[in-house]
Amino acid sequence: MSQAVELTGQTGVVVRSHVIHKVLRNPMGMIALAILAVLVTMAVLADVLAPFDENFADIASTLAAPDANHLLGTDSVGRDVWSRLVFGARTTLLSALLCAAVAIGIGLPAGLVAGYYGGKFDGIAGWFVNILMSLPGIIVLLTVRAAFGPSVWISMIAFGILLSPGYFRLTRTSVQSVRNELYVDAARVAGLSDRSIISRHIFSVVRAPIIIQTAMVCGVAISVQSGLEFLGLGDPTVATWGVMLSEGFKNVYLTPTLLLWPAVAIGLAVGALVLLGNAVRDALEDGEKVKQRKRKAAESASATERTTPAPAKVRQARGAVAAVESGTEHHLVKVTNLGVGYPQADGSIKKVVDDVSFHVDRGEILGIVGESGSGKSQTAFSILGLLPGTARIVGGSIQFDGNYTVAPGEEKVSQERLTKLRGKRISYIPQEPMSNLDPAFTIGYQLVTPMVRVLGISKAEATKRAMKLLSDVGIANPERTFQAYPHEVSGGMAQRVLIAGAISCEPDLIIADEPTTALDVTVQADVLDLIRDLQRRLNVGVILVTHNFGVVSDLCDRVVVMQNGRLVEEGPVRTILREPKDPYTQMLLSSMLEGKEPMTMLVSASAKEAVK
Amino acid sequence: MTSTDAEFKDLLRVEDLAVEYPGKGFRAKSFRALSDINISIGQGETLGLVGESGSGKTTLGRAVLGLAPVTGGKVIFEGNDISQATRKERRKLSRDLQVVFQDPYTSLNPALEIGDILAEPLSVQGKPPAEAKKRVRELLDQVGLPADAISRLPREFSGGQRQRVAIARALALSPKLIVCDEPVSALDLSTQAVVLDLFLQIQRDTGVSYLFVSHDLDVVRHISHRVAVMYRGGIVEQGPADVVTRAPEHPYTQRLLLASPVPDPDRQEQRRADRHRLLEQQRQQNEQAAVLA
Numbered sequence: 001m002s003q004a005v006e007l008t009g010q011t012g013v014v015v016r017s018h019v020i021h022k023v024l025r026n027p028m029g030m031i032a033l034a035i036l037a038v039l040v041t042m043a044v045l046a047d048v049l050a051p052f053d054e055n056f057a058d059i060a061s062t063l064a065a066p067d068a069n070h071l072l073g074t075d076s077v078g079r080d081v082w083s084r085l086v087f088g089a090r091t092t093l094l095s096a097l098l099c100a101a102v103a104i105g106i107g108l109p110a111g112l113v114a115g116y117y118g119g120k121f122d123g124i125a126g127w128f129v130n131i132l133m134s135l136p137g138i139i140v141l142l143t144v145r146a147a148f149g150p151s152v153w154i155s156m157i158a159f160g161i162l163l164s165p166g167y168f169r170l171t172r173t174s175v176q177s178v179r180n181e182l183y184v185d186a187a188r189v190a191g192l193s194d195r196s197i198i199s200r201h202i203f204s205v206v207r208a209p210i211i212i213q214t215a216m217v218c219g220v221a222i223s224v225q226s227g228l229e230f231l232g233l234g235d236p237t238v239a240t241w242g243v244m245l246s247e248g249f250k251n252v253y254l255t256p257t258l259l260l261w262p263a264v265a266i267g268l269a270v271g272a273l274v275l276l277g278n279a280v281r282d283a284l285e286d287g288e289k290v291k292q293r294k295r296k297a298a299e300s301a302s303a304t305e306r307t308t309p310a311p312a313k314v315r316q317a318r319g320a321v322a323a324v325e326s327g328t329e330h331h332l333v334k335v336t337n338l339g340v341g342y343p344q345a346d347g348s349i350k351k352v353v354d355d356v357s358f359h360v361d362r363g364e365i366l367g368i369v370g371e372s373g374s375g376k377s378q379t380a381f382s383i384l385g386l387l388p389g390t391a392r393i394v395g396g397s398i399q400f401d402g403n404y405t406v407a408p409g410e411e412k413v414s415q416e417r418l419t420k421l422r423g424k425r426i427s428y429i430p431q432e433p434m435s436n437l438d439p440a441f442t443i444g445y446q447l448v449t450p451m452v453r454v455l456g457i458s459k460a461e462a463t464k465r466a467m468k469l470l471s472d473v474g475i476a477n478p479e480r481t482f483q484a485y486p487h488e489v490s491g492g493m494a495q496r497v498l499i500a501g502a503i504s505c506e507p508d509l510i511i512a513d514e515p516t517t518a519l520d521v522t523v524q525a526d527v528l529d530l531i532r533d534l535q536r537r538l539n540v541g542v543i544l545v546t547h548n549f550g551v552v553s554d555l556c557d558r559v560v561v562m563q564n565g566r567l568v569e570e571g572p573v574r575t576i577l578r579e580p581k582d583p584y585t586q587m588l589l590s591s592m593l594e595g596k597e598p599m600t601m602l603v604s605a606s607a608k609e610a611v612k
Numbered sequence: 613m614t615s616t617d618a619e620f621k622d623l624l625r626v627e628d629l630a631v632e633y634p635g636k637g638f639r640a641k642s643f644r645a646l647s648d649i650n651i652s653i654g655q656g657e658t659l660g661l662v663g664e665s666g667s668g669k670t671t672l673g674r675a676v677l678g679l680a681p682v683t684g685g686k687v688i689f690e691g692n693d694i695s696q697a698t699r700k701e702r703r704k705l706s707r708d709l710q711v712v713f714q715d716p717y718t719s720l721n722p723a724l725e726i727g728d729i730l731a732e733p734l735s736v737q738g739k740p741p742a743e744a745k746k747r748v749r750e751l752l753d754q755v756g757l758p759a760d761a762i763s764r765l766p767r768e769f770s771g772g773q774r775q776r777v778a779i780a781r782a783l784a785l786s787p788k789l790i791v792c793d794e795p796v797s798a799l800d801l802s803t804q805a806v807v808l809d810l811f812l813q814i815q816r817d818t819g820v821s822y823l824f825v826s827h828d829l830d831v832v833r834h835i836s837h838r839v840a841v842m843y844r845g846g847i848v849e850q851g852p853a854d855v856v857t858r859a860p861e862h863p864y865t866q867r868l869l870l871a872s873p874v875p876d877p878d879r880q881e882q883r884r885a886d887r888h889r890l891l892e893q894q895r896q897q898n899e900q901a902a903v904l905a
Contacts, residue, residue, distance in 0.1 A: 182719035186781065189677050189711045190733040191703025200732075204723045371800040372771075491665075520664035521827065525871035525887060547801060550873030553880045573877050591805035593830035594874050598853060599837075601812060602805040 022283035029279025035272040039265070043090040050083035054239035063255045075244075075258055076251050084239040085261055091240045092222055093269070095156040099221035100214050102160025107167025108210065112198055114168070115175025122172070129165040137162050141228060150235040152225065159224060163217055170213055174206045208284045215277035219270040226266050241266050322407050329402035332509055332541040333383060334359040338406075339395035340378050340387065349394055353378050354565045357396070362508065365535060365542040367556035367573070369549065371588075375565035380511050380545045382406070384428055385418035400426065401508065423454045427502040429512040429531075433494035433519075437486035443497050444482035447504060454505045469500040473530055492523035496530065503534055510535075513545045528554050549592060553577055561585045622652040623690060623789055623821050624676065630684030631668075631675050645671045646845050649685070653789065656815065658822040660836030660853060662829055662868070667842040669825045673791045676823060677711055678702055689789070703736060710782035714794035716774035720766040726752075726777055727762035733784045751780040755810060772803035779810060789821045796831060808835055829872050833857035841865045863894050 023029035042049060051069075052058075058078035066073045072081040114122040137159070144158040178184065179202070187197045222241075228234065229242025236243060241262040248258030328334050340353035353375040360366045370376040381387050383398055385405065393413065398406040405417050418426075430436040437446060444466060451462040463482075470478035473496040486494060495515065502510055512531065516524040532555055535542050544555055552559055553573060560570045561582065569582040580586045591602060629649035632642045646668045653659045663669040674680040675695075676687055682695040694705060710733075713719040720729055727748055734744040752761055755776040766774055775795060782790050792811070796804040812835065814820060826832050832839055833853055840850035841862065849862040860866050870887035874880050 182713040182715060183721040185674075185677075185679055186711060186713065186719055186778075187732065188679060188702075189706060189709070190781075191699070191706035191736050192732070193699060193703075196736075200724075201721050204721070371802065521829070522664065522867055522871040525873070525884075528873070529884075548873070549801075549875035550880070553875050553877045554873045554884065577875055577877065588801055589875065591802045592875055593805075593808075593828075593834045596834060598834050599812060601809045602834075603802075603809050 019280070019283045023276075023279045026279045026282060028275045029283070032272040032275035032279060035268050036276065039089055039093065039269055039272075042086050043093050046086045046090045050080070050086045052080040052083040054084050054087035055079065055237065056083075063251065063258075072261055073255065073257065075247055075255075081244075081258065081261060084244055085241075085265060088239045088241045088244055088262065089265065091152060091238055092225065092242070092265075095152050095225060095240070096218040096221040098153060099156040099160040099163065099225075100217045102157050103163040103167050103217060104210065104214065105164075106161060107164035107169075108171050108206070110164075111168040111171025112175055112202065112206070115172040116179055116194070116198060116202060118176075125168065129168050132162060132165050135162065137224075138228075141224075142233070145228070145233050150233060152229075152235055152238060152240055155228065156221060156225060159221060163220070166213065166217070167210065170209050171206050174209060175202055178202060178205050208280075212277045212281050212284075215273045215280065219273035219277075222266060222273075223270050226262075322404060324399045324402055324404060328359075328399070330361070331359040331399070332362050332364075332401060333543070334399045335379070335383065335396070336398075336408075337396035338379065338382065338398060339393065340375070340382055341392050341394040342390055343392060349392065351394060352565050353382070355395070356560075356562070356565075356567045358560050358567065358570060360509070360541045360543055362541050363535075363539040364558065365544055365556045367552040367559040368543060368545045368562060369547065369552055369559055369588075370562035371547060373564070374562040376545045376562050377513055378565075379562070380513055380543060382413060383543070384422065384426060384511055385413040385415060386428075387413060423450055423507075424505050425507050426509045426511065427505065427507040429495075429499055429502050429510060429515045431514040431517055433491055433498050434486065436498060437494055439486050441485075442482070443484055443486060443489070447482075447497070447501055450501065451504050465504065466500070469504055470497070472503075472534075473497075473500045474526070475500075490523075492519055492527065495519060495523075495527055499527070499530060499534070503538060503540075506538070507540060509541045509543070511543045511545070514547070515544070516551060517546070517548070524551075531555060549577065549589065550594070561588070622688075623655050623657075624823070625652040625688040626650060626672075626676070626685070627688065628685035629672070629675060629682065629687065629695070631671055631680050632683040633681065644845065645680070646675065647684075648846055651840055651847065651850065653821050653823060655788070656819040656821055657838065658815065658824055658836045660832030660839040661823065661825045661842060662827065662832045662839060663842030664827060664868075666844075668845040669827075669842045670793055672842070673711075673793050673823060673825050677709065677791055678705075706733060706787075707737060707785045708788040710785065710787040710790045712775070712778050712782050712790060712792045712795045714797055716771050716778055716798060719778050720774055722766055725763055725765055726757075726769075729766070729777065730762075730781055730784055733781060737785060747784065751783055754783065754814070755780045770803075772799055772807060775799060775803075775807055776810065779807075779814070783814065783818075783820075786818065787820060789823065791823045791825070793825045794827065795824075797826065797828070804831075811835060829857055829868060841868070863897075866890055867894070 023033070056079065058074060058080075060078065061070070061074055062076055062078045064070055064074040064078070070080050070082065072085065074080055075084070110125050114125045140162060141155055141158060144155055148154045184197060184201055187201055192200070225240070226242035226245060229240060230245045230249065232246055234240060234243040234246065244262035245259065245266070248255075248260070248262060252259050324334075336357050338353055338356045339351055341349035341351040343349050356375070356379055358366065368376045368379060378387065382393065383400075383405070392411050393406050396406075397404055397408045397410075400421060403417075405421070406413050437443065444463070447466040447469065448459060448462040451457060451465060452459055455462075457465070467478045467482060470481055475481050475493065475496055481489060481493065481497065489497070499515075515531065516527050519527060528551065531542070542555075544551070546552060556573045558571065559573050559576045561568050561576065561584065563584045569576060569580065569585050576585065577589065580589055593602070596602065626649055629646060630644065631646040632644050635641045635643060649672060651659060661669045661672060671680050675682050678694070678697055685695065686693045687695040689705065689709065694701070697705060727745070730748045730751055731741070731744045734747055735741070739747070748762060749759055752759055757773060757776055757780070761769075761777070766777070769777065779795075795811075796807050799807060808831070811822065815822065822835070824832065824835055836853045838851065839853045839856040840847050841856060841860070841864065842848070843864045849856060849860060849865050856865065857869065860869055867887070867890065870883055870890055874883055
């Protein structure tokens with residue numbers, strides 16, 4: 001109990017100031033807070049605001065209309081409605097808090113312990129939770145009333161216990177998701193006791209959902225309590241909104257306003273609590289959403305701006321696509337001065353690829369090398385037409401086999417043109433083999449379906465081809481792999497399957513995005529061998545995106561080096577690796593460990609040399 | 613506890629270590645992650661632990677730290693067996709035994725400011741806040757981060773900078789041994805070089821020992837005095853870094869060495885040919901062994 005009270009008291013501190021700020025900026029949150037503030041003020045200052053005691057009856061004036069003495073009139077026994085409403089606010093809100101406190105007091109600690117330690121306690125607690133959740137709430141509350149009398153406090157404690165499984169489950173799930181995070185391990189190594197780990201590192205994860213849930217639970221508690229009292233099961237000696245509602249209903253034909261005021265109070269309180277919960281949730285969802293909305297707004301704004309000068313260009317692009325520059329048709333892929341950008345909230349465009357030009361011929365392997373954030377994957381994806389929806393081509397063109405996929409002046413990759421090419425003539429080998437296979441379907445199904453669709457062959461023929469492909473990529477037992485689900489094969493095997501898929505429709509170009517980064521070194525060597533063999537056998541062009549110069553030297557004929565979205569150097573693999581001209585390429589190569597004297601400084605030493 | 617000279621020479625000695633994870637479900641078979649592990653690390657020495665995914669190298673690091681269930685053998689740190697240390701003993705140990713994890717994105721609590729993260733190990737040891745704050749400033753300086761990092765959140769830093777924060781946290785109590793679990797694997801090439809330099813510099817300045825876990829033979833060769841190679845939950849080969857990483861004896865280490873590509877097309881072609889020859893040779897040996905058996 002004491003712990004729970006402490007928790008609800010912490011809300012102000014717990015939610016970071018910027019969250020409160022966000023809630024206030026949200027009109028719904030603002031309104032909800034204002035209503036709750038008024039209701040809480042009423043409850044706190046009840047003694048001052050109410051001219052009469054809640055049970056003071058003026059027999060002389062029953063069911064009186066509002067006048068100077070009785071602001072909202074009187075009820076059937078002459079009690080002042082305004083006074084009862086104000087005192088009712090106190091009782092109703094306090095009982096709702098009591099309900100939430102009981103639910104948190106039981107659910108939160110139990111959830112923390114069950115989630116953090118698991119084991120027997122978790123099992124037993126889960127069993128209790130299941131029993132609690134299978135009990136019909138209203139019947140339990142009626143039984144409690146029959147046994148303990150019509151006390152609003154006792155019924156709210158009982159209801160709190162009934163609601164505690166919600167907190168238990170919420171807490172347990174959140175704790176389980178962070179229990180194995182590395183920072184919790186680091187805290188263990190630092191020797192923190194379990195109690196301080198839970199309070200410092202784990203509690204911070206659950207407090208936000210708890211606050212949201214509490215707002216909702218308070219609302220539910222008020223409505224359930226009022227409902228019970230409306231049925232006449234409340235304590236007639238204590239003024240609550242529910243009791244007033246019940247009273248008013250009896251006299252609904254004589255004085256309908258008696259029903260109106262408690263109903264308005266209940267509606268406002270429950271509505272405000274629900275809205276507050278929503279506002280807090282929105283505020284905690286990390287601003288991402290707001291940014292997205294703004295970005296879209298900015299987009300539509302810039303789109304309207306563009307409509308004026310653009311039509312001529314668009315019309316030109318929409319008709320027969322402009323022919324590519326003559327003399328360049330023989331290149332399999334040619335990227336010219338490509339720029340890719342993302343519109344920002346303030347209307348500017350953040351360029352992630354800028355003025356990049358290169359080409360790939362048939363039977364050639366081109367390596368795109370760079371560190372994270374260099375724009376290498378974005379470049380590859382723009383050739384595949386798989387950029388996110390918000391991305392814009394801000395300059396340049398891409399041509400594939402003598403036709404533009406992105407003509408000069410176009411803003412978007414034409415999906416219409418690329419859908420015809422993807423899968424058939426351009427295929428893709430991803431970085432994470434496991435996450436690129438659907439766990440719900442067998443490997444065979446995932447190989448056969450695209451072939452049936454793209455090549456238009458029968459299922460039996462596609463199956464035969466799939467078997468052949470699987471053995472081509474060096475899988476010893478194709479039948480077994482064909483029938484296996486992705487989780488039944490290893491990472492290297494999954495990558496072989498994806499390579500089989502990539503070559504299944506006999507493409508002209510394969511784009512491989514870090515195809516071996518997620519694999520072990522010995523598996524990487526095998527996969528590189530496989531890619532090299534297949535490339536020679538099928539004479540396809542390959543664009544290999546990687547950060548590893550070893551992979552580059554193993555496979556590539558030519559290399560382009562990218563840094564911060566720009567192409568810094570291009571050339572044959574031997575020239576780039578042996579005599580790099582650009583300082584960035586030199587720096588990257590000097591960071592390689594191969595051939596370095598062990599236990600010597602890598603960067604500091606070369607920096608010193610440079611100074612000399 | 614009395615300790616002989618031999619025991620004291622090694623900062624850490626692991627003897628016949630076994631780690632078993634209990635199986636899931638009633639009477640399920642337990643999973644043996646490590647068996648018969650014997651390693652030792654001297655003062656100021658780096659032992660590189662290399663192996664592929666699933667080889668148990670991370671589990672060994674975690675067993676030393678008390679994060680994995682030790683079901684057999686001993687972990688002797690400065691003459692005391694710490695394999696079954698209680699949380700209280702661990703707290704004392706944390707002054708001498710620290711960790712840097714692989715993923716700098718999940719090893720720092722996203723809700724805490726850098727200053728709080730770095731002060732945590734200090735406050736556990738009962739350092740007064742003012743002193744802790746001073747030490748945090750020193751640490752930031754030592755790992756080359758700006759002093760205003762104290763009041764910033766982890767998400768405001770890049771991967772390499774976060775790894776520096778994690779290193780600073782490990783250094784906070786001036787430990788004698790740091791377990792480094794793939795600390796440069798998630799970093800870019802140039803960042804990796806900078807962070808490796810930092811590890812070397814710290815060792816020169818403070819004489820700390822490292823148990824350096826990595827899947828990358830080049831990284832391990834660069835930073836280690838001695839290297840142990842792990843394969844399927846056991847150590848197949850260990851010795852001086854130069855010998856193990858250049859002229860290995862065990863067939864698995866040989867395969868591992870030739871599998872890692874070199875950044876020169878011609879030398880890589882040579883290495884590729886060597887690798888194919890080695891694989892062929894090992895296959896034939898296996899066949900012969902099978903015939904004899």
